[in-house]
Amino acid sequence: MTTNKIDLTAAEIGVLWTSYLYDSMTLQVIRFMKEKVEDSEVESVINEALMIAKNHVQKIESLFTEESIPIPHGFSEKDVEKSAPDLFTDTFKLTYLVHTGRVGMIIQTSNLAVSARKDIRDYFQSCLERVIKLYQLSTDVALQKGLYLRRPYIPYPKQVSYILNNDYLSGINPFKKHRMLNAIEITHLSLNIETNQVGVMLSSAFMQTAQSEDVKNFMKRGKDISKKHIDILSDTLLKDDVQAPISPNHAVTDATTPVFSDKLMMFHMSLLTGAGTGNYATAAGASQRTDLIANYERMSVEVAQFAKSGADIMIKYRWLEEPPAPPNREQLGNNK
Template sequence: MEHTENIEPLDGLTATEVSNIWSSYLKNSMEQRFFEYFYNTTEDNEIKKVIKKMLLQSQKNLNELKDIFLNENLTIPLGFTDADLRAEADKVFSDTFILYFCFDFTLLSMSTYPIAFSDSSRKDVRYHLQENIEFTLNIQNELVDLMLSKGVYLKPPQIAIEKKIELADSIKYLNGFFGGSRPVNAPEIANLSRVIHRAQFSKMVFVTFNKLATTKDLKQYFSEGRDGIEKVLDSLQDVLEKENIPISSSGDYKIFDVGVSPFSDKLMLFFINTCLGIFCFSMISQAMTSSLRTDIILKFNKIADDMKMYYGQGILFAIKEKWFEEPPQAVDRKV
């Protein structure tokens, strides 16, 4: 008699797992379109090789997620299709700008996949998430090495560190006002530089998408985002300048004028709301919890409040244009 291996039946998906695979599908669907365009327009062969790996991974993820949706009799999200990309459109971004884009996608992955993994119990979902965490770690290492070799990696400031242990002896350690503030500590410098570098990238994305958007309303929305980022940069750079702490200048964000946008308005808005929105909230929250000086905390609080207002408008914009896919929801048992 032929031996057959007993296959352990899978439990039904939890609400958290449904949310995780749904979000992962939309994320990979978005990324696939960007990677297709980047692969077609990148001239640097080293960058092109990394993009191909990221493109193949996003395609693999979509196939795996489709199988889970079908096996669970769940509706596959619409996501983003060929209609959202003109893959053969002219080159918009310099190769270095594309490199920064790819690195930014890995930052989003590292802020979402580990949390999703820790909230999942079903083996196939955990395996999918674990594979992506491992892939992201490896590809992020490749990207950092590549940026370093090309001299375009934006390093945080290097500072002289006190060699003796100091214990705070007064609540004044928290003070950031009225000229009585202490020097910024290493975690605060790390937070400030991280957010500043991200804001520099975000500003140029807003500038580019403003040029590419096809409607007046969306152009206005992206323009307001650029102005908001300018305020963030002015506010946070002021702290480091007063401390005489140098920070890397903005990266090589060169863009080219094109007649036709390679991206649909829907795709660009989703990137803004997801990559620049959701991930920025995570970054700002981390910065607030690990900063102690009151003036810095208040700056981050103000940035968070402004972001809530701005990205809330972005969600409303997507709903108005009928681009917003509702997340899976429970059956209404009140009817």
């Protein structure tokens, strides 16, 4: 008896292709961290992340080979100089892995949700389980070391309340006192501060080690935008007497020797900006005060413009791989 082979859908090809680029890039970053880490507890988290990235790259290569789909170029050991001086402190390495686990859970959940074929669903389920384990492990180590950024605390509610009028939604009018932030809004403000703090550190590291002036200038702009957004979000919390999360010493070193290829660093920043835009959209949707929504919209536009300039640089240097797409029927009809 023969069985008809089920082809991958466009969604499955797309998320596997994107995952390969992401994991092959992450693999090179973590390999460098593995070479330089000194803290044994942080090293245990790095080893877990390294195993996950290797597994994902190998699995997708195998899937694409079976389906006769070209394997993306992605990133390789040619994109990292492991003998270069360390660029990150061990505290930043740990924070980076907490952030990687957090972002990974969102990505793998989304990948699983758009997949239909059973082997692909099984694969992304296993990916999700692995990144959950990474997040739990990295968070436990960060908590033990006093390096985990806890969200702000508020007093426990004493009763259930209902919104009685539209004043609850107001916030833009400067002549009218707005209501206090609620717990959901505080959560998103804090999370976006943390994400931008990671952005400041990475863009600083990439700026001081980039070889192209275009890339250096792009990273400086990214650092300035992240710092500006941190100020906006922190000021919003402080106006309601809520303490903004403060990063511990997650600094990068003063090394200027090139570590990663400019291509890898630009791709990494494109991922950060994509995640940032998604975070702002989620925060705007979850917030009920109009001034918060307006701030997230303005910041999203700024990030989108920044991302566009990054894509322009990657196209200029031929670093941007084109995602899989269906054939252009009009060109085929014209024998082109």
